[in-house]
Amino acid sequence: GAGVSQSPSNKVTEKGKDVELRCDPISGHTALYWYRQSLGQGLEFLIYFQGNSAPDKSGLPSDRFSAERTGGSVSTLTIQRTQQEDSAVYLCASSLVGGAFTGELFFGEGSRLTVL
Amino acid sequence: GDSVTQMEGPVTLSEEAFLTINCTYTATGYPSLFWYVQYPGEGLQLLLKATKADDKGSNKGFEATYRKETTSFHLEKGSVQVSDSAVYFCALLTGNQFYFGTGTSLTVIP
Numbered sequence: 001g002a003g004v005s006q007s008p009s010n011k012v013t014e015k016g017k018d019v020e021l022r023c024d025p026i027s028g029h030t031a032l033y034w035y036r037q038s039l040g041q042g043l044e045f046l047i048y049f050q051g052n053s054a055p056d057k058s059g060l061p062s063d064r065f066s067a068e069r070t071g072g073s074v075s076t077l078t079i080q081r082t083q084q085e086d087s088a089v090y091l092c093a094s095s096l097v098g099g100a101f102t103g104e105l106f107f108g109e110g111s112r113l114t115v116l
Numbered sequence: 117g118d119s120v121t122q123m124e125g126p127v128t129l130s131e132e133a134f135l136t137i138n139c140t141y142t143a144t145g146y147p148s149l150f151w152y153v154q155y156p157g158e159g160l161q162l163l164l165k166a167t168k169a170d171d172k173g174s175n176k177g178f179e180a181t182y183r184k185e186t187t188s189f190h191l192e193k194g195s196v197q198v199s200d201s202a203v204y205f206c207a208l209l210t211g212n213q214f215y216f217g218t219g220t221s222l223t224v225i226p
Contacts, residue, residue, distance in 0.1 A: 004159070031212065042120075042218035043160075043205065050212060091160070103148045103167070103209050107159035 002026060006092050006108035013082055014116050021077045021111045025094030032075050033095075033105065034067060038088040046090075049075060050097055082115045089113070118143045122206040122217035129196055129224050137191040137220045139180075139206035147208040149173075149182050149189040154203045154219070163191075163204070196224045 005024040013019050025032050034046040045059035049069040060066070064082075069075040079086055089112045093105040123138040141147065151163040151173070164173035169184035178193045189206060201224050206217040 033214070035216075040218070043214075043216035045213070045215075048212065056213075093160075097212065103150065103165055104162045105152075105160070105214065107152075107161065109157075109159045 004092055004094055004106050004108035006090075006111050008111055009109065010112045010114075012114045012116065015084060016081055018078065018080045019082055019113060021079075021090050021092075021113070023075045023077070023092030023094075023108060025073065025075070025092070026106055027073075029094035029096055029106070030072065031095045031097040032069060033093045034075070034077050035091040035093065036061075036088045037091055037110070043091065046077070079113075082113075084115045087113055087115045118147065118208060118210050118213070118215050120206050120208055120215050120217040122204075123220050124218070126221040126223060129222070131198055131224055131226050132195045133224075135191070135193040135196045135200075135222070137204055137206075137222070139189045139191065139217060141187050141189065141206075141208050141215075143187075143208055143210055145210050147210045149180070150207040150209065150214075151178070151180055151189070151191050152205040152207055152216075154205065156202070160205065196222070198224045198226055200224050 030051045032049040035043040047067045048056040064080045067077045089110040091110045093107045148167045150165045152160045153163045154160045164175040166173040166182035172181045180191045203219045
């Protein structure tokens with residue numbers, strides 16, 4: 001499809017394990033965001049990629065969290081040594097930036113992570 | 117820092133009732149304002165937006181007016197439908213950074 005694709009849609013893991021979450025943005029979108037949505041909470045910004053610029057990592061909650069974006073397209077969010085408080089829905093969004101930027105984010109359906 | 121505060125839910129309304137979901141913001145610059153909606157089982161999607169003071173965003177019968185004097189962007193609809201049941205998020209954009217509210221769950225009953 002032409003939308004933002006995230007995988008896996010659901011992930012159950014044991015405390016202490018590492019997990020990788022993948023995001024495939026809309027083709028041609030240069031900006032990519034990761035957010036975390038916990039029960040009863042708003043969207044918590046994690047990290048922002050824009051083209052070849054250094055990512056804005058200011059929202060990553062700890063050094064157990066990291067993300068990369070290869071070739072300006074697919075992004076992977078990695079959580080090491082998962083903790084129960086990491087349980088949440090992780091959302092990826094992409095957008096056009098620059099002259100065509102409308103401020104509209106296109107979201108994937110999210111990856112629900114459950115840490116037992 | 118920049119932030120958005122929106123009305124807590126959940127909100128339950130009967131079909132054809134009037135809807136208001138309050139949203140206020142704090143921003144140092146001149147943000148753009150948005151309402152995003154998340155229908156059950158779907159990703160968030162843009163509902164409407166306003167990019168400057170006094171602008172009115174509208175879509176699907178929903179409206180919101182950018183009020184700089186009250187730093188607000190309240191969402192309204194005159195007659196809700198069952199299909200409007202969803203979670204609504206207010207958001208602001210400054211630079212390339214989005215700030216989202218906590219979301220308001222709306223359930224419309226027939």
